[in-house]
Amino acid sequence: xxxxxxxxxxxxxxRLDVVERLARAATPAGVRLLDLTSDPDHNRSVLTLAxxxxxxxxxxxxxxxxxxxxxxxxxSGVHPRIGAVDVVPFVPLAGSTMDEAVTTARQLAxxxxxxxxxxxxxxxxxxxxxxRRALPQIRRGGxxxxxxxxxxxxxxxxxxxxxxxxxxxxxxxxARFFLIAFNVLLATADxxxxxxxxxSVRESSGGLPAVRALGVWLAxxxxxxxxxxxxxxxxxxxxTALRHIQAEAERVGVTVRATELVxxxxxxxxxxxxxxxxxxxxPLTAGIIEKRLAETGR
Amino acid sequence: xxxxxxxxxxxxxxRLDVVERLARAATPAGVRLLDLTSDPDHNRSVLTLAxxxxxxxxxxxxxxxxxxxxxxxxxSGVHPRIGAVDVVPFVPLAGSTMDEAVTTARQLAxxxxxxxxxxxxxxxxxxxxxxRRALPQIRRGGxxxxxxxxxxxxxxxxxxxxxxxxxxxxxxxxARFFLIAFNVLLATADxxxxxxxxxSVRESSGGLPAVRALGVWLAxxxxxxxxxxxxxxxxxxxxTALRHIQAEAERVGVTVRATELVxxxxxxxxxxxxxxxxxxxxPLTAGIIEKRLAETGR
Numbered sequence: 001x002x003x004x005x006x007x008x009x010x011x012x013x014x015r016l017d018v019v020e021r022l023a024r025a026a027t028p029a030g031v032r033l034l035d036l037t038s039d040p041d042h043n044r045s046v047l048t049l050a051x052x053x054x055x056x057x058x059x060x061x062x063x064x065x066x067x068x069x070x071x072x073x074x075x076s077g078v079h080p081r082i083g084a085v086d087v088v089p090f091v092p093l094a095g096s097t098m099d100e101a102v103t104t105a106r107q108l109a110x111x112x113x114x115x116x117x118x119x120x121x122x123x124x125x126x127x128x129x130x131x132r133r134a135l136p137q138i139r140r141g142g143x144x145x146x147x148x149x150x151x152x153x154x155x156x157x158x159x160x161x162x163x164x165x166x167x168x169x170x171x172x173x174x175a176r177f178f179l180i181a182f183n184v185l186l187a188t189a190d191x192x193x194x195x196x197x198x199x200s201v202r203e204s205s206g207g208l209p210a211v212r213a214l215g216v217w218l219a220x221x222x223x224x225x226x227x228x229x230x231x232x233x234x235x236x237x238x239x240t241a242l243r244h245i246q247a248e249a250e251r252v253g254v255t256v257r258a259t260e261l262v263x264x265x266x267x268x269x270x271x272x273x274x275x276x277x278x279x280x281x282x283p284l285t286a287g288i289i290e291k292r293l294a295e296t297g298r
Numbered sequence: 299x300x301x302x303x304x305x306x307x308x309x310x311x312x313r314l315d316v317v318e319r320l321a322r323a324a325t326p327a328g329v330r331l332l333d334l335t336s337d338p339d340h341n342r343s344v345l346t347l348a349x350x351x352x353x354x355x356x357x358x359x360x361x362x363x364x365x366x367x368x369x370x371x372x373x374s375g376v377h378p379r380i381g382a383v384d385v386v387p388f389v390p391l392a393g394s395t396m397d398e399a400v401t402t403a404r405q406l407a408x409x410x411x412x413x414x415x416x417x418x419x420x421x422x423x424x425x426x427x428x429x430r431r432a433l434p435q436i437r438r439g440g441x442x443x444x445x446x447x448x449x450x451x452x453x454x455x456x457x458x459x460x461x462x463x464x465x466x467x468x469x470x471x472x473a474r475f476f477l478i479a480f481n482v483l484l485a486t487a488d489x490x491x492x493x494x495x496x497x498s499v500r501e502s503s504g505g506l507p508a509v510r511a512l513g514v515w516l517a518x519x520x521x522x523x524x525x526x527x528x529x530x531x532x533x534x535x536x537x538t539a540l541r542h543i544q545a546e547a548e549r550v551g552v553t554v555r556a557t558e559l560v561x562x563x564x565x566x567x568x569x570x571x572x573x574x575x576x577x578x579x580x581p582l583t584a585g586i587i588e589k590r591l592a593e594t595g596r
Contacts (some may be wrong), residue, residue, distance in 0.1 A: 034590040050591060110588040239575050259577045267569065267588045277537050277575035279557045285385060290565045292332040
């Protein structure tokens with residue numbers, strides 16, 4: 001039975017009882033919770049789920065329903081967002097295809113729009129317009145700028161009403177490859193350094209391929225952070241991005257304090273990065289006992 | 299059906315036709331060849347095999363038979379050795395136990411001794427004497443010093459004749475945990491640097507736990523090498539050893555040119571090292587999609 005991954009990002013990372021309630025709603029029978037990461041400064045939680053398409057659809061509808069408790073007018077956080085359930089990507093796992101992920105996203109979108117009177121944008125592989133592929137473009141301006149943006153032709157949603165839901169905003173649903181969300185905490189209280197490092201590493205300003213990055217301030221930890229989305233670890237791994245940031249940070253006398261993974265990464269990404277770190281001349285995947293056992297097994 | 303890993307090291311790394319013939323002998327029906335790594339300077343090849351105990355026993359007997367083509371009196375290489383088939387470790391894989399590996403080693407030892415008139419030493423978990431646990435101790439003095447060593451009480455083999463086989467020497471058979479063989483090539487022609495770095499990293503001279511290391515000269519590549527055996531990557535990973543060597547090498551103005559894996563490593567070792575390289579605060583194993591899928595699967 002083909003499984004999909006589903007990684008809803010919700011705009012609540014402080015009231016952990018609320019997050020738990022939403023996680024329960026999102027995991028009916030047939031949906032497994034693989035990971036739950038909450039961040040108080042981002043004020044955001046990332047659920048990593050796996051299940052068959054039908055079970056995930058049921059879980060997502062229940063999640064949107066339960067997320068009515070989030071009022072974006074009261075929400076603050078350093079991460080960009082336009083919705084209470086901000087973004088819902090479906091990801092093919094081994095045994096499923098991108099087509100299935102796209103189909104599931106496109107099934108969910110009109111249901112959410114109708115049931116919850118919520119504007120829905122389709123993105124990445126599920127997008128119906130080229131300017132809807134990239135998430136940052138859809139989300140630019142945030143919840144605060146959403147009403148105005150929606151009045152422009154570029155802001156018309158794929159489904160649902162032509163104005164934001166008063167408390168839940170809008171939502172973005174789509175299908176994509178594995179994304180690795182990875183944060184680099186800097187030993188500095190100067191968020192300007194984090195912003196400059198983000199600019200130097202992100203693809204859109206001439207940095208590394210398939211990298212998105214933001215410099216943000218973490219009040220709860222008293223340090224600046226470069227928050228990264230690696231859209232394709234085969235193009236740029238977290239380790240490559242980290243090394244770039246370390247080298248640039250060193251030039252201004254700042255060190256990396258720690259890093260954190262938000263959600264999960266595929267095993268292949270980990271193995272690839274180990275090979276990179278070890279300076280091996282050949283891909284480490286070829287040097288893994290379990291892989292060779294699987295390849296040679298009957 | 300429980301599989302064991304078996305990693306025979308043979309004293310031939312130049313005549314690749316001979317190596318191939320030996321690899322064929324070692325892999326009767328039921329034995330899979332997972333990896334074969336040959337090195338001309340070490341003049342040694344490492345076969346990584348997997349199979350059930352009985353199939354591996356048959357393969358090893360055929361390997362010892364085929365290895366009669368190796369004449370240690372004509373053999374030179376930078377790696378220590380006492381036998382044509384120098385060492386045969388059995389390693390439990392998922393689904394098998396160290397006890398099964400020990401049993402298999404102890405079954406093979408007397409058969410090899412009788413059939414090939416070869417002195418056999420049992421080592422590590424299969425050892426019957428405490429001074430036989432560590433391989434370097436058994437192998438000290440090499441083939442050239444073997445006859446003399448065997449005349450001392452400490453040199454009496456566990457099975458077989460009391461003097462070396464004239465062309466095949468002796469052999470060491472045992473059971474152990476996964477060992478990672480990892481070589482660090484230095485950008486220097488000074489083997490003295492490699493020897494000092496090996497001394498600084500190996501456990502027996504006060505370096506890192508569960509690390510064995512030798513500094514050797516690679517004539518074919520014109521550079522010095524630190525050749526490492528990581529006996530327990532959970533204590534010291536290849537990456538930790540590499541970083542230690544890099545830091546020490548930097549102090550004498552030498553850089554690391556490349557590294558190489560001899561044989562295979564467990565997936566868990568790769569994932570652990572990726573987490574280490576990424577400066578993550580928690581074990582990366584908990585952040586791998588496939589692991590979480592397996593853990594939450596029915």
